Amino acid sequence: MTLESMIQKYPASPEYLVEALRDYQMAKNDHSVTESEIVKIAKYFNVTESKVCSVVSFYSFLSEKPKGRYVIRICRDVPCFVNKSESILKTLETRLGIKPGETTPDGLFTLEYTGCLGQCDHAPAFRINDMTYVDLTPDKVKAILSEYREEKS
Amino acid sequence: MKSLDDLQKLRDKAKRTMDMTDLVDGVRIQVGMGTCGIAAGARPVLQKFIDEVAAHNLHNIIITQVGCMGECAFEPIVEIVEKDGTKTTYCKVGKRLAEEIVEEHLINGNRLDAYMLSTIKR
Amino acid sequence: MLSRMHILICGGKDCLSSHSKELRDEFHLVLSELNLLDEVRLVMAGCFGLCSQGPIVVMTPGETFYSHVTVADIREICEEHVVKGNIVERLLIKEPIDKAKIKNYSQLKFYDRQRRIALRNCGQINPTDINEYIARDGYLALGKVLSTMSPAEVVAEMKKSGLRGRGGAGFSTGQKWEFAAKSVDDVKYVICNADEGDPGAFMDRSVLEGDPHSVLEAMAICGYGIGSHQGYIYVRAEYPIAVERLNNAIKQARELRLLGKNIFSSGFAFDIELRLGAGAFVCGEETALMASIEGNRGMPRLKPPFPAVKGLWGHPTNVNNVETFANVPAIFLKGADWFKAIGTEKSSGTKVFALGGKIANTGLVEIPMGTTLREVIFDIGGGIPNHRKFKAVQTGGPSGGCITEAALDTPIDFDSLVAMGSMMGSGGMIVMDEDNCMVDVARFYLDFTVDESCGKCTPCREGTRRMLDILNKICAGNGTLEDLDLLESIANMVKDSSLCALGQSAPNPVLSTLTHFRDEYIAHVVDKVCPAGVCSNLTNYTITDKCIGCTKCAKNCPVSAISGTVKQQHVIDLSKCIRCGACKKACPVNAISSKPLPKEENK
Numbered sequence: 112m113t114l115e116s117m118i119q120k121y122p123a124s125p126e127y128l129v130e131a132l133r134d135y136q137m138a139k140n141d142h143s144v145t146e147s148e149i150v151k152i153a154k155y156f157n158v159t160e161s162k163v164c165s166v167v168s169f170y171s172f173l174s175e176k177p178k179g180r181y182v183i184r185i186c187r188d189v190p191c192f193v194n195k196s197e198s199i200l201k202t203l204e205t206r207l208g209i210k211p212g213e214t215t216p217d218g219l220f221t222l223e224y225t226g227c228l229g230q231c232d233h234a235p236a237f238r239i240n241d242m243t244y245v246d247l248t249p250d251k252v253k254a255i256l257s258e259y260r261e262e263k264s
Numbered sequence: 265m266k267s268l269d270d271l272q273k274l275r276d277k278a279k280r281t282m283d284m285t286d287l288v289d290g291v292r293i294q295v296g297m298g299t300c301g302i303a304a305g306a307r308p309v310l311q312k313f314i315d316e317v318a319a320h321n322l323h324n325i326i327i328t329q330v331g332c333m334g335e336c337a338f339e340p341i342v343e344i345v346e347k348d349g350t351k352t353t354y355c356k357v358g359k360r361l362a363e364e365i366v367e368e369h370l371i372n373g374n375r376l377d378a379y380m381l382s383t384i385k386r
Numbered sequence: 387m388l389s390r391m392h393i394l395i396c397g398g399k400d401c402l403s404s405h406s407k408e409l410r411d412e413f414h415l416v417l418s419e420l421n422l423l424d425e426v427r428l429v430m431a432g433c434f435g436l437c438s439q440g441p442i443v444v445m446t447p448g449e450t451f452y453s454h455v456t457v458a459d460i461r462e463i464c465e466e467h468v469v470k471g472n473i474v475e476r477l478l479i480k481e482p483i484d485k486a487k488i489k490n491y492s493q494l495k496f497y498d499r500q501r502r503i504a505l506r507n508c509g510q511i512n513p514t515d516i517n518e519y520i521a522r523d524g525y526l527a528l529g530k531v532l533s534t535m536s537p538a539e540v541v542a543e544m545k546k547s548g549l550r551g552r553g554g555a556g557f558s559t560g561q562k563w564e565f566a567a568k569s570v571d572d573v574k575y576v577i578c579n580a581d582e583g584d585p586g587a588f589m590d591r592s593v594l595e596g597d598p599h600s601v602l603e604a605m606a607i608c609g610y611g612i613g614s615h616q617g618y619i620y621v622r623a624e625y626p627i628a629v630e631r632l633n634n635a636i637k638q639a640r641e642l643r644l645l646g647k648n649i650f651s652s653g654f655a656f657d658i659e660l661r662l663g664a665g666a667f668v669c670g671e672e673t674a675l676m677a678s679i680e681g682n683r684g685m686p687r688l689k690p691p692f693p694a695v696k697g698l699w700g701h702p703t704n705v706n707n708v709e710t711f712a713n714v715p716a717i718f719l720k721g722a723d724w725f726k727a728i729g730t731e732k733s734s735g736t737k738v739f740a741l742g743g744k745i746a747n748t749g750l751v752e753i754p755m756g757t758t759l760r761e762v763i764f765d766i767g768g769g770i771p772n773h774r775k776f777k778a779v780q781t782g783g784p785s786g787g788c789i790t791e792a793a794l795d796t797p798i799d800f801d802s803l804v805a806m807g808s809m810m811g812s813g814g815m816i817v818m819d820e821d822n823c824m825v826d827v828a829r830f831y832l833d834f835t836v837d838e839s840c841g842k843c844t845p846c847r848e849g850t851r852r853m854l855d856i857l858n859k860i861c862a863g864n865g866t867l868e869d870l871d872l873l874e875s876i877a878n879m880v881k882d883s884s885l886c887a888l889g890q891s892a893p894n895p896v897l898s899t900l901t902h903f904r905d906e907y908i909a910h911v912v913d914k915v916c917p918a919g920v921c922s923n924l925t926n927y928t929i930t931d932k933c934i935g936c937t938k939c940a941k942n943c944p945v946s947a948i949s950g951t952v953k954q955q956h957v958i959d960l961s962k963c964i965r966c967g968a969c970k971k972a973c974p975v976n977a978i979s980s981k982p983l984p985k986e987e988n989k
Contacts, residue, residue, distance in 0.1 A: 129663075187834065188585030201964055231748070232741070279521040281521070282521040296509055
């Protein structure tokens with residue numbers, strides 16, 4: 112879907128800026144917006160480019176930096192923490208060879224932290240794009256990662 | 265909807281459907297489908313119930329999704345509500361148990377005590 | 387379902403053969419004659435394990451056990467026990483009940499202690515079908531309000547009910563409505579704060595997913611009361627299913643004209659739009675939330691002016707959270723007096739708690755205010771798994787504090803929790819056991835706030851970071867006693883001088899652990915020992931001879947630090963080990979011990 116057709120679903124009023132940005136990024140494989148897109152978005156919503164940038168830099172779901180095709184957001188909240196989310200994070204880090212905030216060289220995975228996913232009764236949890244995974248163990252994480260790898264090939 | 269009366273009428277009609285007033289031996293299968301239920305695998309279970317009920321050619325059965333029942337540790341949870349209000353809660357339901365519930369509980373009328381929430385300890 | 391009483395009929399195989407189905411039918415008949423079916427819920431329970439006494443009927447609340455019940459006894463039970471509250475002595479179990487022997491005691495407690503108002507429809511109706519909500523008296527409260535009450539009466543009823551905001555601070559909802567109603571403006575807004583971000587809280591998600599219409603109905607009632615025609619629901623993007631169901635609910639309500647113009651031919655118009663967050667915890671703060679709806683960075687601003695005076699786009703705005711709204715239709719249907727009779731004097735009604743952490747039955751429970759923490763954690767929650775010892779419970783998320791064993795018998799309400807140095811927050815309850823290090827927990831919360839601080843005011847931005855530095859130092863075994871004093875003084879400073887509630891409450895986990903678990907801090911800084919065996923610089927993991935060689939630990943080690951052959955004792959390479967605890971959690975025979983390092987081994 113082109114940028115134009117995506118943002119035109121929203122009225123050209125600044126109040127829809129956050130949502131339009133989020134929607135557009137979700138649809139893109141690299142989950143980010145480029146400088147030239149920011150210029151267009153700013154024009155459409157009739158705001159300054161700096162305003163768009165300020166919004167993009169504020170929200171964790173928005174980014175100017177290209178991300179991997181699958182964004183893994185690991186919950187870093189307390190219920191997950193007391194249920195050993197640290198071991199899940201370490202497993203992801205060693206398996207993917209990246210730290211939170213980084214993307215694998217093949218552009219497949221980005222690792223990030225997120226706030227509570229509301230899955231505290233099934234901690235630890237993470238999300239990969241729109242899918243939530245719960246009751247994780249390092250063993251389970253390895254299996255999930257290989258599933259995504261296979262899907263790609 | 266124009267008035268309180270309209271709402272009352274719709275309410276009565278909806279209640280008849282929900283209470284299965286017009287069904288002989290009606291049974292309502294409720295599958296807990298909050299995020300917790302779905303993450304625990306409720307979607308394929310719901311589909312399994314649909315398939316099984318169709319395969320056995322059962323009538324008077326309503327299969328529906330409901331929200332989280334709060335006992336998230338036992339998801340996926342399925343409740344079988346019979347017309348007289350009897351409610352049986354099954355926990356940790358997988359596809360195989362779904363099959364068993366349809367065959368034993370719905371067709372043969374035997375409740376599967378071992379899988380009822382009340383008798384299962386985590 | 388707002389049942390005041392549950393009758394549990396034993397439905398185990400043995401009792402089934404002793405005619406429990408007929409008992410149920412008879413109960414149903416008599417209760418319907420007495421017009422009590424709405425108030426009493428009949429439950430076919432599993433076997434209670436008291437088969438020699440069967441059939442058993444249990445009345446809750448009160449846990450009255452009747453034994454050898456026959457069809458002929460049922461009218462008496464209904465007329466005496468249900469209607470008058472008199473126990474039918476002759477049917478009571480003759481021998482004393484050993485509660486440990488009752489198989490379904492936990493289920494009993496689960497029903498007994500709960501009272502579902504906000505969650506009344508969750509798990510009972512199909513949330514994607516408006517008809518099922520209507521079948522359960524949905525939109526009846528709105529209809530009643532629009533056809534029989536004036537806006538002023540709506541606000542007065544709300545005030546009378548004593549409902550307090552369920553999202554955090556516990557401010558009177560009726561008063562909030564009154565402020566917004568008194569503000570003079572042609573344009574006003576109603577906002578539902580569904581940016582549920584508190585770690586450990588997921589009741590709002592549950593309501594939105596399981597009963598979205600109750601929120602829509604309540605917002606319309608609020609709109610009528612304060613004179614607003616437009617509502618917004620600000621929901622987290624992290625809850626895709628809630629978003630989907632809300633969108634669907636709004637569509638259905640519009641189709642039936644329960645939202646839109648001229649609702650119930652009353653001339654009142656009200657519509658609702660959904661707004662999605664984009665991942666920022668601070669947006670749960672109401673001024674930040676409004677900034678986000680307007681399309682800006684979600685940063686809080688100073689209050690006053692309060693939203694009721696100057697809110698969204700400068701217009702008077704009333705903001706309530708999901709659980710608060712979920713109570714509203716029930717209040718208008720049953721009356722403020724009914725609601726006020728539940729709970730404690732200053733905190734009426736119920737509260738939903740999300741049980742998480744080291745607790746057997748994780749999940750949602752709704753209990754009347756005034757229930758004790760002990761009842762919630764041990765009776766309903768089933769206590770701590772694996773026979774571990776209870777250490778503390780954290781309420782109120784990163785803004786709350788830790789409560790210790792000593793305070794477990796205090797009845798819970800808004801004020802008692804504050805008195806204990808914590809707060810209600812949105813109702814997350816995270817239970818910690820002896821394996822949790824409280825210094826580490828405090829460090830963890832700080833890490834969270836540092837990350838979520840929006841950066842607008844200095845005390846929160848810099849102060850929390852300094853506190854985190856000190857806690858990191860302590861956890862690494864490099865802390866001193868002076869650090870504890872410094873930590874405490876910075877904490878108090880941040881608390882007093884931050885701009886919004888996020889910063890004002892961020893030091894609470896530190897202050898409450900410093901108060902209640904000072905000995906653990908001292909162990910870290912003086913003895914250089916982490917008593918719980920968590921802090922990695924102060925702890926060693928070893929595999930004892932209990933090991934059965936199942937290889938689960940090795941499979942679950944994220945850094946491949948464990949080696950060994952099948953069916954033989956495994957070994958941990960301490961130079962690789964990161965002390966994450968995954969092996970300990972995976973071990974089926976509890977063969978992995980995490981022991982504090984002896985003093986001399988620390989640098």
